[in-house]
Amino acid sequence: MGESTIGANRPYELGVGRPPSRRTWKDRLRALLVGASGQRLLASGGDVARLPDALVQTRQRLFAIEATLALTASGRTPRERIVFRSQYGEDSLIWDLLRGQTEGLYVECGGFDGLTCSVTSCFDAMGWDGLLVEAIPERFAECVRNRPHAVVRHAALGGPGRPPTAEFVHVPDADGGMLSHGRLSDGATTPQHERRTAAHAGTIVTVPATTMDALLEEHFPGRRLDVAVIDVEGGEIELLRGFTLAKWKPRLLLIEDNARLDDTPLARVMAAEPYVQIGWLNVNRVYVHRDEPIARVPASRSQ
DSSP states (O other): OOOOOOSSSSSOOOOOOOOOGOOHHHHHHHHHHHHHHHHHHHHHOOOOOTTTTTHHHHHHHHEEEEEEHHHHHHTOSSSSSOOOSSSSSSSHHHHHHTOOOOOEOOOOOOOOESSOSSSSHHHHHHHHHEEEEEOOHHHHHHHHHHHHHHHEEEEEETTOOOOOOOEHHHHHOSSTTTEEEEOOTTTTSSSHHHHHHTSSSEEEEEEEEEEEHHHHHHHHHTOOEEEEEEOOTTTTTHHHTTTOOHHOOSEEEEEEETTSSOOHHHHHHHHTHHHHHEEEEEEEEEEETTTGGGGGOOOOOOO
């Protein structure tokens, strides 16, 4: 597989300021679709937390077309229709930062049903290899059906040395359990998230427990990750205890941090890892490995 290089002079590069003769058909098409104001937003330094929904959706449709054409140009066909469907445009961010990479390896922790707000389903359709991990039994079963090309595992993720099962709180929220979380006593959520879901009468279920390291060793030994997406409703730090970033070296890392502050426990944990935060995408911290060129670009921050 050919490896692309993350980034250019800024997290989003849409050809702003290039001589017309050097702009590609993609640049011209993007300019037509998102307009000059959209280009200025995207080229302003990587802080895309304030992008309007219409622009996010336009980019998602555009990038689905780009991906399909890129596969056709290389003599390949999509496994299925390519749809970018993430909640905040995380999939578009990955596509843009990886410069249209149509092969790779991802993990998505908190895979839910595999489709709803999925960050990685479009990459499955292109031909990527991937691992989805989901703790809610019903959502896991749906994920297996919806993502036949990915490895899908039923588990709660945490640090090493834990028992082989864990208690998990299935929250009956309006989205089918997206706010479900691990137990605070296991370090698998935060007091803030527990308070956030207190109004819902959650059901405690017992699920398999493992580490990200163990799953990667089982399914993708020796391979470097291109993308890791971590969205486990307050259990991110506990998950990272069992995910050796220095070994798997995901080139691009998106981690949910609902606190959205500079100095949080998660930020302090990540400060010890070989990663640079290049910005925010709504509630997601966006990190790149320090070996990537874009890691040398000063990070911007959302308000």
